[in-house]
Amino acid sequence: ARGPATPATTLRSLYKLPLTTARKISTHVAYLAKERAVAIEAVERASQVCQAVFQRLITAETLTKKDKSPVTVADFGAQAVVNHILERYFPDDPVVGEEDSKDLQGEEGRVLREKVTELVNATTGDAMSSDEASCFARSCILRAIDRGQYAGGPRGRHWTLDPIDGTKGFLRGEQFAVCLALIIDGQVHLGVVGCPNLPYDMSKPDGERGVLMVAVKGQGAFQRKLSADSSEQETPVHVSGVQNTSDAVFCESVEAQHSDHSTNANIARLLGITKPSVRMDSQCKYASVARGDAEIYLRLPVSETYVEKIWDHASGNIIIHEAGGRVSDINGKPLDFSIGRTLSANKGVVAASAKIFDEVIGAVQATLAKDN
Ligand SMILES: Nc1ncnc2c1ncn2[C@@H]1O[C@H](COP(=O)(O)O)[C@@H](OP(=O)(O)O)[C@H]1O
Numbered sequence: 444a445r446g447p448a449t450p451a452t453t454l455r456s457l458y459k460l461p462l463t464t465a466r467k468i469s470t471h472v473a474y475l476a477k478e479r480a481v482a483i484e485a486v487e488r489a490s491q492v493c494q495a496v497f498q499r500l501i502t503a504e505t506l507t508k509k510d511k512s513p514v515t516v517a518d519f520g521a522q523a524v525v526n527h528i529l530e531r532y533f534p535d536d537p538v539v540g541e542e543d544s545k546d547l548q549g550e551e552g553r554v555l556r557e558k559v560t561e562l563v564n565a566t567t568g569d570a571m572s573s574d575e576a577s578c579f580a581r582s583c584i585l586r587a588i589d590r591g592q593y594a595g596g597p598r599g600r601h602w603t604l605d606p607i608d609g610t611k612g613f614l615r616g617e618q619f620a621v622c623l624a625l626i627i628d629g630q631v632h633l634g635v636v637g638c639p640n641l642p643y644d645m646s647k648p649d650g651e652r653g654v655l656m657v658a659v660k661g662q663g664a665f666q667r668k669l670s671a672d673s674s675e676q677e678t679p680v681h682v683s684g685v686q687n688t689s690d691a692v693f694c695e696s697v698e699a700q701h702s703d704h705s706t707n708a709n710i711a712r713l714l715g716i717t718k719p720s721v722r723m724d725s726q727c728k729y730a731s732v733a734r735g736d737a738e739i740y741l742r743l744p745v746s747e748t749y750v751e752k753i754w755d756h757a758s759g760n761i762i763i764h765e766a767g768g769r770v771s772d773i774n775g776k777p778l779d780f781s782i783g784r785t786l787s788a789n790k791g792v793v794a795a796s797a798k799i800f801d802e803v804i805g806a807v808q809a810t811l812a813k814d815n
């Protein structure tokens with residue numbers, strides 16, 4: 444079994460250095476620097492895949508027919524691209540990804556498989572060697588997607604990927620996110636969220652869109668413009684400084700099946716919140732709280748049986764913490780990413796800036812006690 448990842452052990456395995464050398468230089472190299480760069484590259488590439496699909500495949504017709512096939516193509520394409528990039532740089536790291544290649548296999552999956560392959564090659568061909576490109580045209584695309592089958596758990600390193608989070612938002616042309624996180628020994632150490640449709644500056648809601656947020660444990664949270672240019676400047680993000688919950692804005696899912704709007708509203712009332720909730724799909728909600736567009740994210744469960752998935756929360760979780768906020772489930776318990784593919788030890792999610800977090804949890808508990 445691998446021991447806990449420290450900068451020195453990470454450097455040793457990344458660059459195949461003797462441990463003594465790795466220890467000496469570890470004070471000069473930022474922790475997880477290579478992982479951070481690769482994760483940003485992967486999320487940028489996958490976001491391009493999603494945007495290409497949106498432009499080419501989503502039409503008035505697919506929307507009125509509620510045709511979900513475009514998002515399916517984008518989902519598989521994005522997972523193939525991210526897993527492929529991760530494999531190239533970190534061949535030993537397993538991946539917990541949302542999708543699997545079942546629907547792309549055999550004769551039944553041929554049409555979809557060809558669409559995904561064509562899409563991936565068209566949008567990322569320039570970044571691939573000819574060997575890789577011809578491999579992608581064949582079966583490797585299924586293998587790349589299925590590198591996401593890992594079971595997760597408490598030991599070692601693994602990535603977790605949501606190739607498109609906020610499927611419904613994607614189809615509506617609203618918010619969605621490409622989310623990639625690195626979990627080490629059950630804890631999130633790195634998270635990247637790409638939000639192609641989120642305004643870069645919320646004070647200019649009609650201005651430039653496309654935000655990438657990134658955080659590494661202990662290094663703070665940053666945002667940059669989402670584009671393929673890796674030299675993009677980064678600026679630190681911080682949660683809001685609002686002290687009184689009555690001045691707060693809260694955000695929640697658009698989909699009422701994912702989060703209980705009426706319980707959320709009761710909690711907001713108890714906190715003296717008067718501003719209407721901001722309804723938004725995907726982990727862009729975490730990004731909004733991280734940079735102070737909103738103060739609170741409420742995800743009160745609707746069903747007794749639904750268990751949240753790690754890829755829906757891992758990146759957002761570290762970004763909030765590194766931006767000065769806190770995240771827990773509805774009982775104030777930290778999200779436990781060490782169990783496997785799901786957050787089976789938790790129920791619902793609450794995120795808020797640190798100053799008001801305890802008060803928010805208090806209101807959640809009081810509201811739930813009253814409801815029962
Ligand atoms: N009953 C339920 N309760 C909570 N979350 C659910 C749910 N059914 C599906 N989800 C998850 O909610 C995610 C979207 O969250 P949001 O409402 O914040 O946009 C979905 O991610 P995908 O879109 O990646 O499938 C899916 O994993």
Ligand SMILES: [Mg+2]
Binds near residue numbers: 605607608609754755
């Ligand atoms: Mg999701």
Ligand SMILES: [Mg+2]
Binds near residue numbers: 541606607608609
């Ligand atoms: Mg998804």
Ligand SMILES: [Mg+2]
Binds near residue numbers: 541610
């Ligand atoms: Mg899904």
